[in-house]
Amino acid sequence: MTLQFDNPPADPVPALEAWVQAAWTESNVPNPNAMTLCTVDAHGAPHARIVLLKHFDDEGAVFFTNRQSAKGEQLSADARVALVLHWDHMGRQVRIEGTASAVSDEQSDAYFASRHPESRLGAWASQQSQPCASRDVLLQQLEAARAACDTPDNPARPPHWGGYRVSLDVIEFWQDGEHRLHDRMRYVRDGDTWQSTRLQP
Ligand SMILES: Cc1cc2nc3c(=O)[nH]c(=O)nc-3n(C[C@H](O)[C@H](O)[C@H](O)COP(=O)(O)O)c2cc1C
Numbered sequence: 001m002t003l004q005f006d007n008p009p010a011d012p013v014p015a016l017e018a019w020v021q022a023a024w025t026e027s028n029v030p031n032p033n034a035m036t037l038c039t040v041d042a043h044g045a046p047h048a049r050i051v052l053l054k055h056f057d058d059e060g061a062v063f064f065t066n067r068q069s070a071k072g073e074q075l076s077a078d079a080r081v082a083l084v085l086h087w088d089h090m091g092r093q094v095r096i097e098g099t100a101s102a103v104s105d106e107q108s109d110a111y112f113a114s115r116h117p118e119s120r121l122g123a124w125a126s127q128q129s130q131p132c133a134s135r136d137v138l139l140q141q142l143e144a145a146r147a148a149c150d151t152p153d154n155p156a157r158p159p160h161w162g163g164y165r166v167s168l169d170v171i172e173f174w175q176d177g178e179h180r181l182h183d184r185m186r187y188v189r190d191g192d193t194w195q196s197t198r199l200q201p
Helices: 012-025 070-077 105-113 117-125 135-148
Strands: 034-040 046-052 055-057 060-066 080-087 092-102 161-166 170-175 183-190 193-199
Touching: 012 055, 012 080, 012 092, 012 170, 034 060, 034 070, 046 060, 046 070, 060 070, 060 092, 060 105, 105 161, 117 135
Parallel strands: none
Antiparallel strands: 034 046, 034 080, 055 060, 060 161, 080 092, 092 161, 092 170, 170 183, 183 193
16 A cells, blocks of 8 residues: 555554555565664663564554563653654655553463464573673573473463553654655544644655
């Protein structure tokens, strides 16, 4: 779907779904669901890193992580986040701003169960964002997690691991244009409706 910048839809979510689907299905690039997640810490300092978009709908954009990680700590202090998706091969960027909240245990369990058992053990083994003395130490932690697990072929989800859903409060579409005269359309949610503003590139 090509977003009609001259005739923007009232609701940007179907257009965003179409862009996400197109990027996922029409490309051979690795990780077309990679997105930059920007959080702020308790002092207001920004921190950015890549996470994978695993689910997307009207309610928001979902990613999974260790909730005791640096990003998890930051989200506890300030739930406001910014996301950026970039599909270079399609000349497209999407910016999202919203608030992160934990997804249900059921949704976290379902996604966790779809991961490879070794990745599930890794979620137990890694204290994400904490100092690591060496790779050997990390591997020892993995073996300790395996030994401690009743069902190492089918590890359960650690309580500190799960998903966050980022609400869609602001969505900006960016489409590459000739001679850098790109198209931009910014939508701001206003209750049940959206206000759209075309922006200069
Ligand atoms: C392509 C790619 C995908 C990634 N996906 C995730 C992810 O879905 N969840 C996650 O916690 N970290 C993911 N990471 C690692 C994060 O970028 C980051 O290193 C990690 O989450 C720790 O961040 P923090 O210390 O700020 O919490 C990914 C990294 C890359 C390069």
